[in-house]
Structures are given as C-alpha cells and as structure tokens.
Amino acid sequence: MLNEKTHVANGAKQMTREMTGAKMVVQALKDQGVDTVFGYPGGAVLPIYDEIFLQNDIRHILVRHEQGAVHAAEGYARSTGKPGVVLVTSGPGATNAVTGLTDALLDSIPIVVLTGQVPTFMIGSDAFQEADTVGITRPCTKHNWLVKDTDRLAATIHEGFHVATSGRPGPVLIDIPKDVQFATGTYTGPKAITSHYQPRLKGDMEEITELVAAIEKAKRPVFYTGGGVINSGPGASQLLRELVDATGFPITSTLMGLGAYPASGKHWLGMLGMHGLYEANMAMHDCDLMINIGARFDDRITGRIDAFSPKSKKAHIDIDPSSINKVIRVDIPIVGDVGHVLEDILKIWKSRGRKTNAEAVAKWNAQIDEWRKVKCLTYKPSEKTIKPQYALERLEALTKGRDRYICTEVGQHQMWAAQFLGFEDPNRWMTSGGLGTMGYGFPASIGVQMAHPEALVINVAGEASWLMNMQEMGTAIQYRLPVKQFILNNERLGMVRQWQELLHGERYSQSWSEALPDFVKLAEAFGAKGILCKDPADLDDAIMEMLEYDGPVIFDCLVEKHENCFPMIPSGKAHNEMLLGDAETQGVIQAGGAVLV
C-alpha cells in the first residue's frame, strides 16, 4: 500500500463523500474529465455497469471484443492526447485486453484499463472467470494495482491516470474485485492525491548547451525524431518546426513520429528505417551530428548496429533514462520532456546568436538533394492492375487538405501508407509501431472517430489484418461511426510473403489468404456500404464514392498480388546497403541476417 499520510494529505475536507465502489469508479472518471469509455460487460463488473446505466456524463462504447476496446482507446488517446479508458470484466475480459496493453506499452500510449475481479474472499480459489490479472499484466503495463479496499479505490484510480499520463506515457490497469465495488467507502477527489511518481521534465542545462555548441559547428546534421515529440504535445511539434526551420537542418522521423514535422516542410526527408526513404537513411548514415528527439534507436531504425551512422556525434533527448544508451551509445544524453528541452535549446541557441555552419549545411543539403534524385519510391505503374502504391497516391490526392485521420493495420500496406501519405500535423496518424499488432487499425479508427465525429477517419488495411478484428463492424454500425476501411487486398500476407521470397527460397508457407469473404456482401450484412474496385481506371470514382458516403464503408481494393515493399534495408545490413527494387533482391540476406526478424 502507498503511504496513507502523503496520499490523502489535506484531502480530508475536499470532496470526501461516502459512496459505493462502483459509484466511485464513475465519479473518479468524471473528475478526470473522461467523456468516453470503451468496454464490454461481464459478471465481475456489473455493479459498475449499473452505475454507468444511471448517468449520462460518460458515454460507454460497447465493443465486440475486449482487444477492440483497448485499441479503440489507443486510437482515442493518440488522436486527442488524452488518456483512453477501458472497462472490461475479469478472467477472459482481462486476458483479451493483454494484446492491447502490450501494444500501448511499446508505443507509449496513455490508457487506463479497469478490470473487474472476483470478490476478494474468492481470489485464489480458481473461481469462475478468475485470472491473476495483475500478475498477467504486470509485464505489459506501466503499472497496475489490485484494489482490495473501497476506501483506496478512488485514490488508486486518480493515481492510475497520473502514472499513465506522466513521464513516458503508458498503459495502467486497475483490478477491482466485485465486493469492493459493492462496499461503501470514502471518495477522494483527484486534487487530494500527491504521487511520488514525478519524472523530471527539464533537461540538464550543461548537456543542452553542449548540444547547442554541436548544432553551431555541425557540417552534416540531421534531426531524427520519434513518437516522443507527439507524446509531448502539440507545443513540442511547434517548437520542433521552429528549430528545424531556423537551423535549416534536414529532418527524418520514425513511423511513430510522423506528423510532428509536416510532410510538406522544406527540410522533410521522409520516414527512415527498414522501409524508410533512401535520402533519410543515407543522411543518417553519413551525418556528423545526429539529434535524436524522442525516438529510441529501435531495431527497425538502426539496422546493423556496428555499422549504424559510424561518423556521427549523437545526441539523444528522451524522458525515459532507460532509452538512453540502451542500444546505441550516445555522446550527448539529455533526460527530459521533448517540449521542455526544445524550448531550452531554442533559448540558448538564440541567445548565442543563432549560429550554424551555413555553408557546410548548404553543401550537405545539396548532397541530400542528390540522394532525393534516386526517387526511391518509384514503382512500376500498371494500367491493368491497381498497384498498392498507386491506390495510396490516389487516396492521398483525393483526401489531402481534409480534416483527416489515418489508422493502419500491420504489414506492407502500413509501410506504403507511411511512405505515400503525407502528415501535416501530429496526432493524425495511428499505427501499431512497436508491437506490430495486426488487427489494430479497425478498432483504433473507431476510437478516433468517437473523439472526432466530424472528421474523415480512414483505416488503411490489408485484408488479413482487417479480418483479425472485423467483429468491430458491429460497433461502427451501432454508433453510426462513418469509418472508412480502405483494404488493399492482395489475397496474401504481403509482408510475410515478401520475406519468404527474400529469405526462404520463395516457399510461400501459409502466407496466402484462402477463403476470403466477399467484402461487399460482408459490409451489407452488417448494414454498411461495400465498394469493390479492381480497375485502376475506376479507382478515383470509387474513392470519391467512399468519401461521400455518410456511414461506414468497406472498400475492397484488389491490388497487385506480388508487389514488394521498397526501399528495404535487409536484416543485418547497414543504412547504406538499401535495396531499391526487385532486381537487387536475390541472395541479399545472409545467414546472420536471416535469424533477425
């Protein structure tokens, strides 16, 4: 138990009321400003559902599977910057939430999951729908609690919101036994809570000054930004733009960080990493100053570690000290919140006279322009079949400038979406980066649409990923959420197929989608609109039809079946050893690289 004294300090007078645990849950959510909860009822949460029935402030969205609830909450959180909230029952309700929790942990998404539990006196007896929820979810949450005392319930929920949203955000879980929900206790308001968990936000000024000095001298600098910029809030993206535009340094981003700097920006290199752009990866390899802002040197980014950007001085800004020096040794480590640190960098850099080595940087930008000329995203167009890249180019052209949010599933389509769609603002791009969860995008799009009822929400999907959580079609219909499911259907597990081609002698083991449903009929069966498109000549009209329909749409876009996703850094290779097209792919991955994923 946490220290009572510090926890309830001076809160005795403020907002203390006697109420049942179930009522406390709803009251605590209201006091945290929660307007939407994604959930699924069951025996161990019935008292809470009863309280939800009796009020109108919080909207409950009934999903069709608990995994969908967590992904929807992630979509809600990522598109709003507010924590997403989930309510599920004990046992299978909780275990079904595990994939979503792990997904949110790896992508640092703030969500609060409330689970019912069997009554305290039955815990440990293998009761019906009993699972050791805190035990199971300990490694896949930022923190979790089992509340055994109704008097502690409200304080624990408030602490949960604080932990989920402070420092490096992440998922938390609060397990609430049924007798704790029924019992009466004293409610504690959010202001009465003082938590010991207070991650520091300001970076060390000496390190920041050293980084500024490096910025002033750098000849071949590059900004390498990640999801930390998004998580730090819109202000951080604004500061990043100011810094990039003032210095004139090129900027690339991870999959997680797209939108922090606008894709239309002058200094934008595109995404980096395994399927990143040639110019971005070459700039990373050849730079002399790498400024990592809120990214974590993930293996999708670094490629072969001993050949990773060998000539550069590396600075790393991260709110989580464990991210620093975990994979790549850095020269200038700065622990702090991206927004705070960027503010200090700008302040110091300006006060020292806004210096850069402009001449060298201009030369460097000229070199980068040479790399851009490679036009690494070029693909072979076709008049007969729809190329997936073409489909995304048209989707981009026809939706550009709209109030648009994009979700994706996981696989080739996800990488193509990252390559071919342009993100101008943060919080507009929801994709499962760290865990790579197929089935993420559809429920995420539901969460996004809930938060932004008037916006255009598109889930770029592959047919195999999409089928993994297709039951959420019912949710979309029930709440009249006009989410557009843009399925690039190649009847294959495209990325698996691509790896089997490159690595496993073109033996396509289990990587095709047999017995697919008729997606148009499927849509109609749910009461949605289905659109089938297989001819490139019809594509624009079909996309417009999708956009104009006021309701959920399943867009079955039949695309080229054997298209590979390029550029690609093969496993075990360095950034400057990218593959740009099919001709180069034979025998490129050696035994050492083959064991990597």
Add this chain to the structure above:
Amino acid sequence: MSALHLKKGSTSHSAYNLRPTFSDVAERHTIAVLVENEPGVLARVIGLFSGRGYNIESLTVAEVDHTGHLSRITIVTTGTPQVIEQIKAQLGRIVSVRDVHDLTVEGRAVERELAMLKVVGAGDKRVEALRLADIFRANVVDSTLNSFVFEITGAPEKIDAFADLMRPLGLAEIARTGVAALLRGD
C-alpha cells in the same frame, strides 16, 4: 529516506551515469533499491530481471521503514557496464521504486551475508569443524552428538571459504541469506 542515511541517489536526478565507458568485461555490482512495500513489488523487480535476461546472483528484501512502508532490496548482479547501466535505469522506471543506488560505484560498501551450515560427523572431523568454526568466528546454534549447525556472518567470500572447508568435514546442508550492504562512512 533520511532515516536510512542514504545520500540522494544518482538515479533520482539527472546523473544516471549516462556516459559510461563501454567495456565488454562483466562486472559484479551490488545495487540497493528502495521500494514502496506494496503487494507484487518484488515480482516487478524479479520480473524485470527475468524478462530482460539479466543475472541475479543474490537478492535480499525486507521492510526497513515500517511507518513509510518502504522496503530495501539488495541485489548482487553481474553484467557489462552497459547492462549494469540498463539494469539501474530499468529499475528506476518501475513506478513503485523510489530510489536506486549502485553501491559498487557510489563508494566502498560493507557487504554482509548470514549463512547457516549443518555439519554431520563424529570424531576428529567433528573436532576439526568446531576448531575451524572458532577461527571463522562462526557460532554454534544447534548441536547433537553427531551434528552442529553453525551460524556465520561475513562477506560472501568468507562464507564460501568456510563452506569449502566444511565440505570434507561433513557439510550436509547450507542456507544463505544473500547479501545486505551499506555504504561506508557518512
């Protein structure tokens, strides 16, 4: 925390040793972790070590501040400097961890372990065991006509040495607590 006479640790502020020299040689470190004594906190710490593939040579835990509900976990671990830094950083991000101290880095530490050894034998061996126990300042805490239980406190190496000597003399069973450690000086 002040009651424990711990200096404010490097890990509660900026100065994780973020500029380590990255050697490949494994080192042995003793790490003291101050945690909130709540259910499952030990599982969080142990789960971190097993989940990320770190070694635990020994681990001791007990509540040290009853009013503040704080427990102190002393972990002896081995790893390259990079791994040790990661262990400390990962420990530091557990929400119920209040403070992390690398006693091996922060100064000279006193390390002590308690062990009990049952030695079964008769005649010369029994006499020799008792004589060696005296040299090692081990106490006899239980005795029968053909067995002793010795209690010994000391650095782990001393207990290793004592156990090695007792082995040919009839060492039947040994129980060790693992290391508890404090920094020397103030």
